[in-house]
Amino acid sequence: YTTPFAMSSPTNKRNTETTRLSSKTKQTKLSSSSNAEDDTTSAGENDQRMIEFGKLEALKRREAVLARLLADVRNEKLSALRDRPLTIGVVGFGRFGQFIAKTFAKYGRVVATSRSDYTAIANKMNVTYVPLSDPEAFLAEKLDVIVLAVSILSFDSTVRDFAKYLKADSERRAKDMGGISLPGPLVVDVLSVKEHPRQVMLDLLPPDCDILCTHPMFGPDSGANGWHGLNFVYERTRIDGVILDPSAAEADKDDSDRESFRDSVGQVHYVHENNDAHVEGMDRMERFLSIWEEEGCNMVPMSCHAHDDYAANSQFITHLMGRILGSQGLKPTPIDTKGFESVLKLVGTTTADSFDLFYGLYKYNQNSENIIAKLRGALDDVVDNLVEFEKKDKSAAPKWAKNMTISSHKKEELCIEEEKKEQDEKSFAHLGVQP
Numbered sequence: 001y002t003t004p005f006a007m008s009s010p011t012n013k014r015n016t017e018t019t020r021l022s023s024k025t026k027q028t029k030l031s032s033s034s035n036a037e038d039d040t041t042s043a044g045e046n047d048q049r050m051i052e053f054g055k056l057e058a059l060k061r062r063e064a065v066l067a068r069l070l071a072d073v074r075n076e077k078l079s080a081l082r083d084r085p086l087t088i089g090v091v092g093f094g095r096f097g098q099f100i101a102k103t104f105a106k107y108g109r110v111v112a113t114s115r116s117d118y119t120a121i122a123n124k125m126n127v128t129y130v131p132l133s134d135p136e137a138f139l140a141e142k143l144d145v146i147v148l149a150v151s152i153l154s155f156d157s158t159v160r161d162f163a164k165y166l167k168a169d170s171e172r173r174a175k176d177m178g179g180i181s182l183p184g185p186l187v188v189d190v191l192s193v194k195e196h197p198r199q200v201m202l203d204l205l206p207p208d209c210d211i212l213c214t215h216p217m218f219g220p221d222s223g224a225n226g227w228h229g230l231n232f233v234y235e236r237t238r239i240d241g242v243i244l245d246p247s248a249a250e251a252d253k254d255d256s257d258r259e260s261f262r263d264s265v266g267q268v269h270y271v272h273e274n275n276d277a278h279v280e281g282m283d284r285m286e287r288f289l290s291i292w293e294e295e296g297c298n299m300v301p302m303s304c305h306a307h308d309d310y311a312a313n314s315q316f317i318t319h320l321m322g323r324i325l326g327s328q329g330l331k332p333t334p335i336d337t338k339g340f341e342s343v344l345k346l347v348g349t350t351t352a353d354s355f356d357l358f359y360g361l362y363k364y365n366q367n368s369e370n371i372i373a374k375l376r377g378a379l380d381d382v383v384d385n386l387v388e389f390e391k392k393d394k395s396a397a398p399k400w401a402k403n404m405t406i407s408s409h410k411k412e413e414l415c416i417e418e419e420k421k422e423q424d425e426k427s428f429a430h431l432g433v434q435p
């Protein structure tokens, strides 16, 4: 039984094991005449070993079959996506709008609109361009999805303007269909804050528009070499008029299986509800999400509320540090360390984003002022620690007296200590003794 196994085994290690086994078998055969019971035991052990070796082979074969099955499902999914490509409208064709439109164009038709004239850039990307001053022409492009990629600051006014035209468009379509109302486009935002756009869209968009809140946790710099492994946060917010409440599902672990969800009044709905409009809305949302999935994003379903809680202590401080370091005018040197290269990278990526984006993060992050205050305090604490060390270091000439950067309370404390020392020295001198 050693031959087929030895021939098929690819590694030296396994061949050695096999040789060891076969010589053991020969030994067993030689001694078989003298002890039949021993022989039975050794054969049993060997069988057991062979089953163990074979188990790994069998598992690898099963793994290969499953990998082929997964590849088939992915291909089928891709062709389903490509068979019925979405027409995606992008509102706001600035830095981020252009970045995502380029990828969307691989999967469907893209129509962009913005304040500035981006016709030339759009043409190069195979994207149709319509000026923002003509929203009717934009909506006449029969859009399945509208992605809002304008600045955080202009989001409210942009949605407010668009809502009027979306409402008129839905009335026109209902009139064309003899009074039957058809679902409006799926509206998606990509803002770096989440609770603010969620509320604005729920308040202002007509009820026939489904809503998806998203935040791609990357941008033109971090996603320049592809989106693989980058986080994409999303919340299915409204489907067929039902407002979802994912925070209830997050709290209720039984509901977090994504097959069901609670609406804002606590009613449980199923993802595959027996209702045409719901199924169609869900399908359109899934097709849009599949684009990010196909690009390799790490899909993170999360409520807007939870997103903002996490982002408060990560995103704003990253941008704040990048801006602070950037304002020091740091430049590469011929002897940069890896650490300094990371600092320059942080400065580069954060200052490449617009100040509007930074201000939007500050304005809509309830924690931003607190973060700034804590950072100021932390700088004082770190410098104060240095001064404490310096005080104990007899070999160092104290810098603190001329050092304007230490905190005022530390400076006061050090002045009092210094005055006391001088007074003590004077008193001892008066008494004619050494302190």
Ligand code: NAP
Residues within 6 Å of the ligand: 091, 092, 093, 094, 095, 096, 097, 114, 115, 116, 117, 149, 150, 151, 152, 154, 158, 190, 191, 192, 193, 215, 216, 217, 218, 219, 220, 353, 354, 355, 356, 357
């Ligand atoms: P931004 O400065 O936040 O937004 C620029 C876009 O907003 C441009 O399309 C601009 O249009 C439009 N805009 C600005 N003021 C406007 C107004 N009053 N009315 C209508 N449109 C206005 O820079 P961005 O990096 O392109 O970001 C766009 C959105 O994507 C933001 O909401 C941001 O939070 C989000 N996002 C950005 C990143 C990133 O890495 N940059 C990552 C994830 C999400 P014009 O160019 O035509 O003036």
